[in-house]
Amino acid sequence: MSQAPATEAGAGIPPPHYDRPRPPQELVGLEEVWRLPKGWRVLSAINNSVVGYLYIGAAFLFFLLAGILGLLIRTQLAVPGNGFLSQDTYNQIFTMHGTVMMFLFAVPAVEALGVLLLPQMLGARDLPFPRLGAFAFWAYFVGGLVFFATLFFDLAPSGGWFMYPPLTGTAFSPGMGADFWLLGIGFIEISAIAGAIEIIVGVLRTRAPGMTLDRMPIFAWTMLVFAAMIVFAFPAVILATMMLEVERAFGWPFFITAKGGDPLLWQHLFWFFGHPEVYIIFLPAAGMVSMIVPAMAQTELVGHRLIVVALIATGFFSFGLWVHHMFTTGIPMVSLGFFSAASMAVAVPSGIQMFAWIGTIAAGRLRFATPSLFVLGFIAIFTIGGLSGVMVAMVPFDWQVHDTYFVVAHFHYVLVGGMVFPLFAAFYYWAPAFSSRPLSERLGRWVFVLMFLGFNLAFFPLHIAGLLGMPRRVYTYPDGLGWEPYNLASSAGAYVFAAGILLFVLDLFRNLRPGGPPAGNVWQAGTLEWLPTGNYSVRSVPHVEGRYPLWDRPDLPREVVEGAHYLPRSATGVRETIVTSAVEGEAQFLMRLPAPGWSHVVAAIAMAAFFLLLVAKAVTLALVCGVLSIAAMVAWMWRSDPPDAGAVEVAPGVIVPTYVSGPASPAWWAMVVLMLVAAALYLSYVFSYLFLWTVSPQVWPPLSRLPDAAWTWAAFGCLSASALALAAGDRVLRRAGPPILLAALVTFGLLALVGAIALDVRAMSAAGIAPTRDAFGAVTFMAPLLQGQVTAAVVVIGLFALARLAAGRLTAERRVVFDTLRLLWLYALGQGALGLALTHGFPHLAGAGG
């Protein structure tokens, strides 16, 4: 083996190259380990290319379904006093239209594109946790279908996609619809978080060697920011849905004013998620545009670093704007001013991106193919949406147009312009990378023209309807208010838009041909996803030396196919991908990946059944499904964490280990992200506790009725004992001490962790505090409930670790399972201590002050 001569592109050390031709058995071996299951068994596949396809297909299906609901809405509103839909049906339909578009289309579609594109774009063989990605898909798809089907049984929720209590409490929504929303959507959010964890670790740790953060494509940046935003935003709404469901099922009055609750708490939590959600959807779409524009203009993106800064700034600002959805709720003027300023500030990073794209177009020569048309349409529509967004950020203007059709028009301009048009650009742009035939340019132009004209006709007039006084979410309206022409035009436009979509579906049927060898780099683009691929992704992983490797080295595709670069074979005889350092992209570790199987499919379907059967109050059956789901997960995890296979060569002179533990391991990173999710959820809880106290201090008990401090200290004692047991267990494992001692310590520590919760509940009950009596009781008992949730996870992983210890699969060296357990355990200890301090300590301060 010798190294190829250095190229101009690679300054400094030349990248390692293998001699060619490579032995033919290398490619045979690669194809063998990455082979897809045959026939219908392909559903057990976990390759990102297959799961990504299914994922985007499912998201598109929900787009069509929710789009049909939109057409029904526009049909009903075409003329005043229309009797096409009944009041109740309409209320269900508009609730489902919003909910399905946001939760079942927009977020999953973006996540799906990430799953489909990221590994190839980053030069990885697959995402780091392919089964987790496949699990997330199946959970979403099955849960989503059942959720949508509630419409056909008149069981769909009708409280609006924002589900404001008290309307959605049992008093005003006694049916099952609200429960389907709360449990169904809560479940799908869990799937979105699973996907986000996978994307964060994938982007940070599985890039091609040499791909520093500065060389990383903008789309990967946007997916990183997207996933990080999900991690911090989704927990707020998960907590809110938990509290509302607990209120509905068990009568804990979080949102009932008569018992000290407050409906505005829901709005704060919902919009703390809901506003970032808009950028969660928009940023990846902007990332797609940042990939498409340079390729179509054949020049590098202008202001690459400015765009990265803009993306991060958007993600950051978007968490400071949620109150602009609540300008009319009677919030103090000072807060209004602050949130108005923040709402305007968030427009600035979008301005930077907009002019960077225009600058890139100016720097090159834009090829007027269908993807470019959709990008130009996006720029026009999104600019209008941004301008009306600045208007509604002005508080006095918002007081008028809030909850009117002006706002409906505004956010359709932002979401359809900012997300759907880039998505269609992406469909036309990336189809040749995944289909043996590109989509039709001739049909594509028509699709664009119909969608662009139809969209503007459908939504521009609604601005005016809103200014003329038409409120949102009305199932009909009287004539004589001047709204008729705008509504009729809008309905006509909706059908033109739908015709465009229909034509696109036709194009898909005629030209999308997955499975075969892809049509390839028809746009002469410069990024890695355009390298020739098979089921194994790229034949060999190139060393990346710039932002546009294919432009830097025109010979790269040939070299890659010939196996000149990293990992031209399976080094360990199983699926594997190179793990690199997070910032500099240096090869560090060869991660072995799992093979196809059914356990994650079973786990996902059983978990969906668990949540949905709970809604139907079939508790026994639900529990059976829950246990089945956990059993399937254990079966799936049992084969993970394979033993050390020694160091292997991934390129000439580059030898990496096949087993690492601690922070070097992707599993450690995934667990850290999960801890951030749990912490965000708990901070939302702390916020809720303090919020309810500021609203209703009168339901907080006097000092004399607080729990006995002895119980509190006993609970703290349990947590300390648990911590000591964990530390001692860690020492025993590190020094390869007797497994029986380790098992005893883990068992004792877990029992102590559970004991702390029992003592907490006992202390509160002994003091006569009950969760159903008032908001204080409810929010106090929420702490052990949340702690119980985390503790249950620690106990399951702990038992799993004990089983592996017994089977000899957990040792001083092979310890990733224990590391993972330890991280979550430490988190549970911290959360438990914070919870005790808050629920046992804070009332003393409050009582003493009041």
Place this chain on the structure above:
Amino acid sequence: MTFARVRSVPLPMAPPGALALGFVLSGCAGPQSMLAPAGAEATDVFHLSLVLFAGAGLILAWVVVTLALALFGPPGVRAVLSSRRAVLVAGLGVPLVVLTLLLVVGLMMMRERTLWPEDGPRIAVVGEQWWWRVTYLAPDGQRIAGANEIRIPVGETVTLALDASDVIHSFWVPSLGGKRDMVPGRTNHLRIRAEREGRYRGQCAEYCGGAHAFMALEIIAMAPDAYRAWLMAAAEPPAPPSEALAIEGQKYFLSTGCGACHAISGTPATGLIGPDLTRVGARRQIGSAMLDTSPETLARFIADAPAHKPGTLMPAFPMLAREEIDAMAAYLWSLR
């Protein structure tokens, strides 16, 4: 519908393009339009809107022209556009300046409203599924009940105390000003000041379930003297019915149990669940501004309220004879 059409007069400060736009838009404005302002706040926001729309039009034109230059412009222009400096100036500098200006204007307008003199009456409005409970607080402390129609004096700052009894509603009469949510357990205050006499339609702006679409109201702005005279008269119980049919109707009204839900001052009917009917014959519309009041519409609503407002607590009365319903309608029509 025959509503008093209110024409707006744009301030001279608005740019000419905005003036033209304003005329075009207000020309097609109905009785529930923020483009036909008749209140102090609504007028300010209307002028602000014209500036915003004109500014947005200019910015959109600027972006489109820049994009066209990037696509088809001469090489020199395109080189300038593709520089980092151009991205910073156009994408960062310009928005910062424009947005800062807008923020200052917005904050000043918010402050402005807090400076109005508190010289007008106080009226409590409670949002209910799907109607408005109105209580006038007379200067002598008397509480005068009404529903779905609010009378106010022109030129005075009226303070509305807004609350909700069940779910969240939102009070909004666009011609007079912005909306304010009605949240159970919280009382929000909204100040409005009508500049001219007229009738201004409003509608619940927060989705409140079921018949949200049918939760409208009307504000009638009257000359201050007329308002006070009306309020004094409204404080007294209505005259007993004089026509035979109406007398008959009152009998049915009381014997069928209507009084369990509805109150009519000066009679045994004291129910508080539904709207107060003391002066229902004088209200221009019934069913929360759904139907113009007449003996016919009153009869239709009594016979089958759910047909007009699906989900309402008021049941249909198929057991009542046609004559009984007509007599009750005549009685209610007489309550003025």
